Amino acid sequence: SSQQFSALTEVLFRFLMEPREVERFLTQLSDFATMNKISLGPLKNIVKSILLVPSGALKRNLSSEQVRADFIALGLSEEKASYFAEQWKVNSPTLTRLAVDQTLMINQLIDMEWKFGVTAGSSELEKVGSIFLQLKLVIKKGSQMENVYVELTLPQFYSFLHEMERVKTSLESFS
């Protein structure tokens, strides 16, 4: 029935929006199966095929009409296909963003910590009074985190800040 279909669709889209909530998704599926007196096995198979459509749609940048046509080709009724396509249209910005976020990033910068201070003296110079800036960059290399420590002089810091502002301008002009 269409009510059951929209309930199932809701469960599916909730999972697509939060792909990490696997446990919750499986629980909701089995609740749905029990409530509607369907056996879980066949339901899971159907759900598997249905889920292929949105991810294929993302990969091929399909419009909602194309998604609807795909579902009709799969044997779904026009009404149900339109409903699903409508849900797809509403949710696709979020789904697209999730797919973009999954895109490969090389040596992603995860975090930056800093401290700065004054060098008071050294074994060579009794009184120094120079400012140093230390940065710790946390980088994701594959599945591991790596820390990179670097020290900057004051002029280098201002130059770094200036360059990063240039990068921001550049990134913004392309958004």
Next chain:
Amino acid sequence: ALSSLPFPQLVSALHNLTRHVVYRGLTRAEDILSLFPENFHQNLKNLLTKIILENISAWRNEAQASQISLPRLVDLDWRVDIKTSSDSISRMAVPTCLLQLKIQEDAALCGNSPVVSAVTVELSKETLDTMLEGLGRIRDQLSAVANK
């Protein structure tokens, strides 16, 4: 006759003298002259003091440059790419930044052949914004310290 001079001791004494001058940050001729013993050859004393005074800033700068530190930034390069496609989505236009830092290991540990390594990182626009926020705070804190 020259070879009978105690060169090692001479060099060592000169080295100690110059190190002391640099360490204490002496800048006036009188301060340096007062380091010499009473009966030291007058002209030689003046000549040495003159030479030391000429070299002091260069020596201080070098001491500061070769001071122990964390690895130092020697160069910074960046590039902005536009990601157009990936395995999870076939069409997009997402700008991203690649930043390369050239870092030199502690000069004191490498002697005359410093090791320079390059680290390349990728930053999304969000990460860059967060980073700029952090750098801005550093700049504000630096101004506060400078104005004290």
